[in-house]
Amino acid sequence: SQQGEEDPQALSIQEGENATMNCSYKTSINNLQWYRQNSGRGLVHLILIRSNEREKHSGRLRVTLDTSKKSSSLLITASRAADTASYFCAGSQGGSEKLVFGKGTKLTVNP
């Protein structure tokens, strides 16, 4: 069963705009990770936020976590055509490397 549910399922924006993707999860987590996948290839780890953190930045990425609402958001600023990909959130409950993924948001950045 999916742990995370991303919203929206698909997002189309223009280059230079910001993209925001949301993720909600069902059970308690130890940390939440965001991954990117380009067209049927392997996943690339973007950022990890631990359950005791509220916000984290990495380059053009900003992730927030609200454990009371069981939700997270990923913001990509100043998007580029190369950011076109599917983005997944995945929760980990600790004590195991098992990740439970959402269904992903398909982001299209138009040049």
Add this chain to the structure above:
Amino acid sequence: KAGVTQTPRYLIKTRGQQVTLSCSPISGHRSVSWYQQTPGQGLQFLFEYFSETQRNKGNFPGRFSGRQFSNSRSEMNVSTLELGDSALYLCASSLDSGITYEQYFGPGTRLTVT
């Protein structure tokens, strides 16, 4: 450092056959996990290995099995293939288990069952 490698990258099999997929983790990584990705079910956890022991298993039938060798390389096997086993199979490695680290994924093996 070399990334996670998976072989073969593409595979076509017939229903009823069996298949073995291989995964070599990043050097020094001791945990290897396997995931199945399909358009309908998304990314689903198959199993996780650490120090040659299966630590966790997803909700898949017994036709799906795996193992890990002393050098941390891992294989997964699917016996009596069904059409629904057509999927992208992804392997991920991480530095340790018990203390969760970021996972690094390989490019995947795309299995087509006809």
